[in-house]
Amino acid sequence: xxxxxxxxxxxxxxxxxxxxxxxxxxxxxxxxxxxxxxxxxxxxxxxxxxxxxxxxxxxxxxxxxxxxxxxxxxxxxxxxxxxxxxxxxxxxxxxxxxxxxxxxxxxxxxxxxxxxxxxxxxxxxxxxxxxxxxxxxxxxxxxxxxxxxxxxxxxxxxxxxxxxxxxxxxxxxxxxxxxxxxxxxxxxxxxxxxxxxxxxxxxxxxxxxxxxxxxxxxxxxxxxxxxxxxxxxxxxxxxxxxxxxxxxxxxxxxxxxxxxxxxxxxxxxxxxxxxxxxxxxxxxxxxxxxxxxxxxxxxxxxxxxxxxxxxx
Numbered sequence: 607x608x609x610x611x612x613x614x615x616x617x618x619x620x621x622x623x624x625x626x627x628x629x630x631x632x633x634x635x636x637x638x639x640x641x642x643x644x645x646x647x648x649x650x651x652x653x654x655x656x657x658x659x660x661x662x663x664x665x666x667x668x669x670x671x672x673x674x675x676x677x678x679x680x681x682x683x684x685x686x687x688x689x690x691x692x693x694x695x696x697x698x699x700x701x702x703x704x705x706x707x708x709x710x711x712x713x714x715x716x717x718x719x720x721x722x723x724x725x726x727x728x729x730x731x732x733x734x735x736x737x738x739x740x741x742x743x744x745x746x747x748x749x750x751x752x753x754x755x756x757x758x759x760x761x762x763x764x765x766x767x768x769x770x771x772x773x774x775x776x777x778x779x780x781x782x783x784x785x786x787x788x789x790x791x792x793x794x795x796x797x798x799x800x801x802x803x804x805x806x807x808x809x810x811x812x813x814x815x816x817x818x819x820x821x822x823x824x825x826x827x828x829x830x831x832x833x834x835x836x837x838x839x840x841x842x843x844x845x846x847x848x849x850x851x852x853x854x855x856x857x858x859x860x861x862x863x864x865x866x867x868x869x870x871x872x873x874x875x876x877x878x879x880x881x882x883x884x885x886x887x888x889x890x891x892x893x894x895x896x897x898x899x900x901x902x903x904x905x906x907x908x909x910x911x912x913x914x915x916x917x918x
Contacts, residue, residue: 607631608671610721612656612710613678617786618727618778618819622675625820627651634667636678659705661712668710669717673827675725676763678706681787682729682751682880691876696750700758707762714766723827724766726775730812730839732756735883737810741890742777742835749879760835772833774826779839779887782907783816789911796853802863805870807847810884812839815901815910825897832895837887842903846884849904856908 609626611619614635623633627650636656654664658678668674680702691699707726714720732755733740734747746756760775767773780788795801814822819838826832844852854861870878889897901907 607673608634608667610634610636610667610671610674612636612674612676612706613658614675616677617783618781618816619675619677621783621816621820622677622823623651625824631672634671636664636667656709658702659709661709661716665713665716668713668721670719671721673723673725674710674714674721675727675823676707676710677727679703679727679759682731682877690874691750700754703754703759704762707759708765711763711765711769714769714771720769720771722772724763724771724773725823725827726760726763726773728760728775728777728835729755730777730779730837730885730887731880732760732777733885733887735809735879735885737886740837740885740887742837750876751880772830774832775835776823776826776838777835777887778819779812779814779837781816781819782813782901782904782911784911784913786816786911788813792850792853793857793912796850796857796859796861799860800863801850801854801857801859801861802865803847803850803861804865805846805867805882807845807850807864809846809882810843810886811846811849812837812843812885812887813849813904813907814839815899815907817900817910821900822892822897826892826895829895834891836892836895837889838892839887839889840899840902840904840907841889841893843886843888844904852904852908856905856912 609631615637626633632650635653637653654667656664680699731751732746733744746752782789822838850861867882
């Protein structure tokens with residue numbers, strides 16, 4: 607098999623690449639930058655340069671590929687001033703997703719042997735925050751991220767369906783795994799005895815273990831009937847304060863120091879909404895498809911991520 611990963615040099619792409627390489631597949635990572643840092647040094651991995659918007663030699667990687675996974679897009683949240691949602695930053699969040707999606711659609715249209723399956727990564731930010739249980743048929747919210755997902759990001763690759771390619775859209779929750787961008791700073795805080803709830807702590811925290819992200823993707827790709835939107839979150843959804851307590855238990859550290867909402871808003875501006883508001887998303891279609899979660903609850907996910915349990 608040949609797997610093409612667009613935007614595949616980050617944490618999620620690394621794990622997807624490793625899984626397919628381990629079974630002997632060829633993995634091509636479309637990358638914008640210099641590629642000293644590869645997902646792995648195993649055989650079968652190669653790289654193709656692209657700028658995320660223009661035609662180029664990278665089209666050859668799509669010709670005859672068995673699967674294309676689109677993970678491309680600027681990181682939404684993070685620490686530091688450069689992650690604040692200025693108007694310029696918002697434009698970059700949109701353009702990095704839309705241009706990459708459209709480029710892939712154009713690339714697939716240009717090759718003679720089209721991939722049978724296309725996976726579009728998306729986010730549970732599609733839904734409005736609050737207490738309403740969000741399944742795949744729940745309407746979109748009206749905030750910036752919801753509009754980005756519903757009106758720009760997901761539609762950017764719908765054109766592959768018109769070419770006869772089966773498209774799967776994965777609305778991802780925050781990923782829990784060893785060294786993940788979500789978990790790593792929380793671990794540092796707790797080890798420094800500064801861990802605790804963020805804001806009210808009552809906001810929902812949908813999440814998915816990295817093992818299930820990879821496992822569910824491969825399950826759906828291999829299921830000929832799987833198409834359309836799937837919420838890729840664990841069934842054991844919990845609130846932010848519960849996450850803090852679980853992490854405190856796993857590390858043997860207290861979890862008592864609450865981060866005030868006003869401090870987050872001062873530091874991050876509008877971006878603080880991603881931390882202070884939560885979506886109550888559930889994996890309805892994924893469970894109905896027959897997928898069985900490897901890490902369905904947060905305690906087992908944290909145990910594995912922190913090295914207390916070997917990977918499955």
